[in-house]
Amino acid sequence: MKLIEEGKISGSQFMWLLVTIVLPTAVLFIPALTIKYSGTSAWISGGVFTTIWAFIIVWVASTLGERFPGMTLVDYSSLILGKFPGKLVGAFYIFVLVLTVAIVVREFGEFLVSSFMQQTPIFVFNFLLIALAASAVRNGIEVIARMNHFVVSLMFFALIFIFTLVFSEADFKNLYPIFEGGILPIFRGFFTPMGWAGELFLIFILMPYLNNYREAKYAGYKAALMLGVIMSIDIVIALAVFGQQAADYVFPVHTLATYISIAGFLERVEAFILALWVAGITMKVSIWYYCAVIVAARTFNLQDYKPVVLPLGVICLTWSITIFDNITQLVEHFDIAWIGFSLTFEFIVPALLLLIAVLRKKRGAEKGR
């Protein structure tokens, strides 16, 4: 069984990778999208419900991976479903991953253009990001994981920085009444972050690169919990400072950063926050891009994954430009289309694979690598 890449990562590196897979864009977009539907109960849908959902996703993905230790997605889906359907699953995931990279890159570009550099064409940001990510991908998972370790700490620093400095402005009366309008709005608000939390499904693509595959599940749970806590704080602070009006901002966390003013001189820190944030999104794109590349290489039975990097990068870049006409489409995509679509590739397909594997009693060699 070939892995295409020989890199190996440790359990804690794996966990931080999982955090980066979700966090950078989720923190930017989720508060507005959940508060829009769930109002004051947004933290329940965006924090509590999503954490539970993330646990389910982690369980499905890592159970599937544990059944086939040391095997890549394409290999074991061929084993489970037969050679051709297995390749189809691979092809499906190439599509999904490339699409997600394109969307994430677009989100990044939209954020920079609308809140910092209006004059710059979005192509510039997208191109630079893809180029940077491509170089990271060529260096392999070990490099990405180590770099990520560093960048995650920057991101956490940025978040803690925003949350603590803006805390004095928070009015927790804005969080009441909880459960207004019953459970339905909470569920509606949960659908959008569901897709984000579900991004943890990448576990079953990254798992073969783990030193000890048994650590995956635990690392996944830890990452899910951490994400749940951060997203809850994110939503609670956005609500407490801005109230319902947070739903009207495109990037509430960015507006929070612009709202910071300590003693009249610690102000205008959002550019600093941005610098840290760009690093985070670059890591997120690198990881997704890497997954796309190895799935593609494995699907087409290549000896090396490096030749795939450039073509996929070009596709991602072009797609990131053409995929949406305007930012409203981007937001609506997450609001409506993303729900069913993300459910398919994050939950239904992995769950079906697992189910069929159990029914057909397929499992990989116990030894692992």
Place this chain on the structure above:
Amino acid sequence: MVSKRVVIIIALILVFFLPGCWSRTEVETLAIVTNIGIDTVEQDGHVKFLLTANIIRPPLAGGGTQGGGSGAGKPVYWRVASLGDTLSDAERNLNLRIPRRIFYGHLRFVVINEKVARKGLADIIDYLHRNMRIRPRVLLLLTPEKAFDTLIRQAELEPDLARMIDEMDRMALSRSSKAFIDDLAHTTGQLTASGIDPLVAGITPIESPPTEPEGKPVKVIRINRGGAFRVDKFVGWLDSDEVRGYLLGIGKAQSGPFSITLKPHSHKDVNIMMTRATGKIKVDTDGDEVTAVIEISAEGDLSEFHTTEEIATDEGMKILGQKFSDAIKTEVMKAVKKSKELKSDIFGFGAALHRDNPAEWKRFEKHWYEVLPRIKVTVKVTAYVRRTGMTAEPFKPE
């Protein structure tokens, strides 16, 4: 290895191109706007916006090293205005007159004409929020005259109006609590939330007697009132005492002098300086009746005493505390009365009901502004006078 060296050399050369001139913005090409004023003007049957901007006066060419030579007589700011169909249009039309790019990054406050505010604030708020340079902390003010005129009034003690308003905002609650300048983010929040209406600080333009020997009268401003809104429409003014009543009610007041009458004199004979205060609003319903309780606790020090009675006794302090809480109560009730008169829910009774009892709020939400004047408001104050200042008993002239 040679190739690696070549790559490094090329990379190093490329570094020189990085700090390039693409999309650069030099500070000399910017017109830094510190405040804007918004009026509407009728022209050819169309209502147009008149956008007035105070721009920091750029140092005159060559005057840099002489240190204050050019700045002595002239104010550091400068007023321009332009018309436009929309505010953005007016903003860009400014550039038909001035040669620099309008830069909002240092905008400190926005003055809105009272009549414009009567028609609605939502359009203006939208313009301010959409602009990425305008920060959510920009302060909002209302003015009864044309904002165009307000922006040329003289700043006192500070070099420009922006810094003056900024300092006054920082000071308002800790000195008198009789004025309160709220920012864009909060006002928008109150505008968009149901059951609470914004109160925007109001300017009173005054003509002050000369401020320097042999000077002329100067036109200055005073911030001594608050404009109450119904949803996004300005409906009426609260005077400075009512503003303090409002601030006490919502728990924002911090400090301020309370003049009270201890003996049935013709004048107020005691002053208590409030040092801290908290306020809380609870709203409940009983059938079709809505009741609100405003709970306030405050502390103060004796700062002036005009009678010769013995006061430095426990009993005396208790009496003063009682009078102090009566004074607070009166002020809050005045503000509540004004709020009911204007049908403007500045206290957020609706929002409080919404918080405590969402089901009941649903029932009243539709006709809240009819319910508002009928709300039974009780004010409960616990106020203490803690200290007497540097003297205990009043001096007795004998």
